Amino acid sequence: MNKEEPLTPFRWMFSQEEGNQIINCAMNLKNPINLESVKSEFKNSILIQHPRFQSVLVRNTNNGREYWKRGDVNLDKHIFLIQDIDHGDSSTSSNILSNDEIVNGYLADRTVSSPLSIDKPLWELHVLRDQNCLVLRVNHALGDGVSIMSLILTMCRKVDQPDELPSIPKHNSKSSRINICEMIWRLVMKIWLTIVYLMGFLLRCLFMKDAKSKISGGHGVELWPRKLATARFKLDDMKSVKNAVLNANVYKFIWRTINDVLIGVVTSGLSRYLDYHRTPNSIPEQGLQISGMAMVNLREQRGLQDMANLVKSSSVTSWWGNKFGYILLPIFPRKNVGNNPLRYVMNAKEILDKKKLSFEAHLTCAITKSAMSLLGPKVTYLLTNRVVCNTSFTITNVGGPQEEVMFGGNPVTSLRATSSSLPHALTMHMISYAGKAEMQILVAKDIIPDPQFLAKCFEDALLEMKEASTASVKT
Known part of the structure; x- marks a missing residue:
């Protein structure tokens, strides 16, 4: 054949x-x-x-x-x-x-x-x-x-049911009922935010870039030697932080995802890392903004049984492939959060709620496809690479099986993933598995020589947030 x-x-x-x-x-x-x-x-x-x-x-x-x-x-x-x-x-x-x-x-x-x-x-x-x-x-x-x-x-x-496929989490996109006025306001905000984020994306393609920091990469950094470290989290800790933030704040439109906590943890961890490496000539405490690229899955999440049936049929190409867009994430690692570490998650949730309301991910996907068709792969790569060079990190989060699984009768103890180097000096990929999550932290070792310390900064940030969430529940 x-x-x-x-x-x-x-x-x-x-x-x-x-x-x-x-x-x-x-x-x-x-x-x-x-x-x-x-x-x-x-x-x-x-x-x-x-x-x-x-x-x-x-x-x-x-x-x-x-x-x-x-x-x-x-x-x-x-x-x-x-x-x-x-x-x-x-x-x-x-x-x-x-x-x-x-x-x-x-x-x-x-x-x-x-x-x-x-x-x-x-x-x-x-x-x-x-x-x-x-x-x-x-x-x-x-x-x-x-x-x-x-x-x-x-x-x-x-592991406990050897004849059954693993179960993977499905996204719950349900939202509370809203009246006609709220629907109109939401539509207006959706259009406005999409325009704003689209302009931001185009500016990143042209000239706008992050200020220089301890984690900045740039053109050619993708060829530099790499180090890889792993940060480990408990999903229960992340869920308790998420629930504490939701209970403390009232949002018009609520998406209950771990990503809010993940971005809050990254922001807090980078704050710790940058403060540790701060020099007398560094940017003032409140003045540093770092932007990242987050990959967003644009397909409907299917069960593994559906996946198996699709592969056996000729319709697999309708679901399979590269069906993602990306959003730009502006974070402020040194932003004053007072004595409440949960503010990092609240700030992250405020940004992500607006991003999810917009069509930014769908538009970046459509723009990339259109550029490929009109300009070819080389020009499209140069434009995409320019956006990467003008930001500071990449982050992804993929949901794995919710229970322990085995391969060929051999129990799996962990699932991790990383990708080829990018012009970013910092790339993070997280996969959840059986109540825990492991984030692979890939760095250019000449820029970030201590990724194990950075991983500990992330782990400590979540533990501090969990303590704060526990204290908030007791009060």
Whole structure:
């Protein structure tokens, strides 16, 4: 079977050498890994049935046409046993590294100038047997984080119910009933906010940029060596903070999400980090604004059973792929919050509620697709790269399974992900799993040499917020 299919705009951009982005997903397992068992699981998996994971990217140099060409998958060319991993930084050679640190070092090395060969379908599985870890590397042209996570989880089963697929959270977009006047006001605000945020996006494309700070990156930083650290959170702590903020404030339109807490934690953690590294000539206490890029899933969240049925049918392309937009997040790490750390979450919620009310994410997605069609991938990449260079960090949050799962009968202890380096010196990807969340903090080590300390700043920020939320409930 050699069916040809043209590339969509996003896949076209991510398949270019300039915009080549790899998603690296790490799955830690409880028990030792049997390589033949892993190959057997993949051979019988929905992943192998997916048309994108069977297709080779073909570049026709005569007319510049690019397309997917279906073929057979040879697992021996995709699954590799990795041993004797270089532990990297000599400064830590005197210490015994944990498995997590070794895996993070391995992933950090893969994020810089480590593309996948186009002579085969654009994915690989690296088996780190000594660390009980599977690393799935997928070119972003095949799909975004939500797509890849959904496909990975179709190969897993619940630990307590081995015949059932994991359950993933679905977004609740319900809002309270509103009268006609409120509906009109909401529509006016939606249009106004969309115009404001669209203008802000265009200004970022042209000349507006963040002030220089300790975490600033820029053009060329994507090629700098990287370090990777992990911040760990309890979802119950995040939920208690979220509920405390909602009880303390009355919002006209309420979306109950963990993202409000996550952005509040990031703001507070960056405040701690920047204060620790503050120099006498730094920007005044109240004067620093940092902007980030947050990726937003634009598809309806489906259950994994639906995903499995879609892959088996020909309608998978209607849901699969890169269906995301992004929003610009202005935060103020040094903004005075008094003695109430929950103010960080309140400020984040105020910003995110307005962002969710607007069409910013949908417009950035539409603009990118239009630019790809009209200007081509190289120009579109340059424009997108300019927005990245004019902001300070990237952040994503993908919801994983709500209960413990297993892969091939081997319980999964953690799920983590990161991506290829960007001009940002700071990139954060969070995945939730079985009541906890792990955020991978990828940094340019010559700009942020201590990502473990930054991770602790985030963890301490959440703990401080939880204490404040507990105190607010008691009073």
